Amino acid sequence: MIALRRASIGLGGRTVLRDVDFAAGPGELVALCGPNGAGKTTLLRALAGLLADLPRPDPRRVAYLPQGARCAWGLTVREVAALGRIPHRDAAVAPVTSALTACGILPLSEARIDRISGGEARRAMLARAFATEPEVFLLDEPTADLDPAAAHAILRLLRATADAGRTIVVVLHAVEMAIAYAHRVVVVQAGRIAADLPADQALPAAASAFGLRVGVDLSPRLLPPA
Amino acid sequence: MTGRLALLLAALFAASLLIGDGFVGVPDALILWQLRLPRTLLAALVGGGLGLSGAVLQGALRNPLADPGLLGITGTAGLGAVIAFYWGLSQHFPPALPAGGLLGASVGAALLLVFAGRAPSGPSLILAGVAVSAIASALLALALALAPNPFALADITVWLMGGLMDRTLTHVALAAPPILVGMALLLRLGPGLDALSLGEDAAATLGMPVAHTLRLAAAGTALAVGAGAAVAGAIGFVGLVVPHLLRPLLGRRPGALLPGAALGGAALLVVADMLVRLAPFALPISAPVPVGVLTALLGAPFLVVILRKAGPWDP
Numbered sequence: 329m330i331a332l333r334r335a336s337i338g339l340g341g342r343t344v345l346r347d348v349d350f351a352a353g354p355g356e357l358v359a360l361c362g363p364n365g366a367g368k369t370t371l372l373r374a375l376a377g378l379l380a381d382l383p384r385p386d387p388r389r390v391a392y393l394p395q396g397a398r399c400a401w402g403l404t405v406r407e408v409a410a411l412g413r414i415p416h417r418d419a420a421v422a423p424v425t426s427a428l429t430a431c432g433i434l435p436l437s438e439a440r441i442d443r444i445s446g447g448e449a450r451r452a453m454l455a456r457a458f459a460t461e462p463e464v465f466l467l468d469e470p471t472a473d474l475d476p477a478a479a480h481a482i483l484r485l486l487r488a489t490a491d492a493g494r495t496i497v498v499v500l501h502a503v504e505m506a507i508a509y510a511h512r513v514v515v516v517q518a519g520r521i522a523a524d525l526p527a528d529q530a531l532p533a534a535a536s537a538f539g540l541r542v543g544v545d546l547s548p549r550l551l552p553p554a
Numbered sequence: 555m556t557g558r559l560a561l562l563l564a565a566l567f568a569a570s571l572l573i574g575d576g577f578v579g580v581p582d583a584l585i586l587w588q589l590r591l592p593r594t595l596l597a598a599l600v601g602g603g604l605g606l607s608g609a610v611l612q613g614a615l616r617n618p619l620a621d622p623g624l625l626g627i628t629g630t631a632g633l634g635a636v637i638a639f640y641w642g643l644s645q646h647f648p649p650a651l652p653a654g655g656l657l658g659a660s661v662g663a664a665l666l667l668v669f670a671g672r673a674p675s676g677p678s679l680i681l682a683g684v685a686v687s688a689i690a691s692a693l694l695a696l697a698l699a700l701a702p703n704p705f706a707l708a709d710i711t712v713w714l715m716g717g718l719m720d721r722t723l724t725h726v727a728l729a730a731p732p733i734l735v736g737m738a739l740l741l742r743l744g745p746g747l748d749a750l751s752l753g754e755d756a757a758a759t760l761g762m763p764v765a766h767t768l769r770l771a772a773a774g775t776a777l778a779v780g781a782g783a784a785v786a787g788a789i790g791f792v793g794l795v796v797p798h799l800l801r802p803l804l805g806r807r808p809g810a811l812l813p814g815a816a817l818g819g820a821a822l823l824v825v826a827d828m829l830v831r832l833a834p835f836a837l838p839i840s841a842p843v844p845v846g847v848l849t850a851l852l853g854a855p856f857l858v859v860i861l862r863k864a865g866p867w868d869p
Contacts, residue, residue: 373755377759378755378758378759391759392755392756394755397753398752399752400752400753401613401806403751403806403807404806408752411751411760412760414762440806456752460760
């Protein structure tokens with residue numbers, strides 16, 4: 329369970345979030361959607377306790393993956409994932425190995441993270457969050473710059489993780505992916521929560537936040553693997 | 555691997571006791587105690603502080619080109635020593651020179667921490683270091699311009715180039731406590747530096763107090779490097795090059811480098827100082843080569859070769 333009550337947050341003299349109430353509970357995959365600059369990342373950072381005056385959650389309980397997360401120094405994939413054990417102050421190998429397996433990156437364990445593709449590096453960063461074995465995952469655009477198949481694979485992993493009882497809050501630009509995989513879609517617009525709906529009912533609200541129409545398009549398109 | 559580095563350092567330390575200016579052999583007790591031992595001890599202490607601070611700062615700032623000199627403490631230590639020189643304090647009371655350096659380093663460290671603010675981040679720490687460096691070099695230039703006579707100017711310049719000649723056990727006694735305290739602070743930063751390789755936000759959410767880690771890195775560096783500069787002048791390049799030398803051997807995780815970087819820095823400076831003493835065998839020179847000149851001359855090509863071999867990387 330992770331929540332924010334009546335939060336208003338200003339950054340550099342500009343109000344980024346206004347009076348936001350948000351909560352996500354175990355077994356839920358919640359997608360935050362909305363236009364650029366709507367406040368999705370700020371909302372996620374607020375949940376992670378990264379903004380001044382907000383409580384910082386227990387790092388063993390909540391894992392946060394920033395937007396465009398990178399790792400310096402060209403550590404190996406296994407070393408990067410093992411950083412997820414820092415909150416536990418242990419060097420346990422089993423959770424790291426199972427995180428690497430879950431994220432499909434185990435075969436590249438000994439490869440340097442700056443010598444693999446962007447998609448593989450993204451999986452390694454995600455494995456770092458999994459290695460913490462948190463109750464709550466806060467993930468900012470974990471599928472950005474992934475190819476469509478890899479994006480489907482990551483979201484399927486997240487959905488399965490949520491279904492297994494974890495709480496996952498994920499910022500996603502790809503609205504259709506959010507609707508396909510999330511339990512709930514929260515539409516953020518101009519610093520407010522414009523809609524908070526079950527995923528299968530969220531399309532009209534999301535479309536209006538982006539200023540787009542909703543329609544049926546019968547042209548051929550990419551579908552996830554059966 | 556760290557154990558082997560410790561053995562290497564011990565062997566070099568013993569060798570350094572046997573090498574004089576243009577002479578190799580077992581020295582008599584007076585030379586051993588008054589000259590070789592202080593000089594070798596200082597080389598190990600100063601080099602260890604430089605190597606360790608370099609590894610910590612590169613990790614803390616996620617910057618492979620970070621060097622302890624970046625924080626400006628070397629400059630303020632030099633300034634303090636020059637002031638002691640300038641007012642003639644050191645002519646009447648020789649320990650005034652390193653003591654002035656220590657005082658300068660402390661003032662520099664205090665300024666650095668004030669400039670970096672209550673919650674420093676990497677960029678604010680670098681900015682604070684640039685400001686302290688600028689102030690130190692401006693005041694140093696002023697002190698040199700006002701130097702009472704040309705001989706003082708020459709003495710100051712030689713001192714600033716860095717060296718370990720004619721240092722006594724008094725120098726060791728003055729510099730060792732702050733260097734060792736600084737190194738003890740720095741050696742404990744391993745987990746924080748590991749977390750920082752993911753960036754400051756991710757490190758904070760892993761439960762690492764980022765600002766506290768950066769402040770300790772700055773304070774530890776100020777102690778270790780400031781006290782070193784106070785007794786040995788500005789010795790460049792050791793802090794920059796040692797972490798790069800060790801990454802292929804110890805792994806690339808910042809925390810894994812720390813004890814090795816202290817040993818490696820100590821070994822490197824002991825070797826450089828031995829080469830300074832052996833130089834008269836090989837080169838037609840009469841004045842000793844400042845050890846800081848040697849470390850930079852040897853270090854720069856090494857650094858280029860290592861980084862070429864390592865190829866491009868993030869960051």
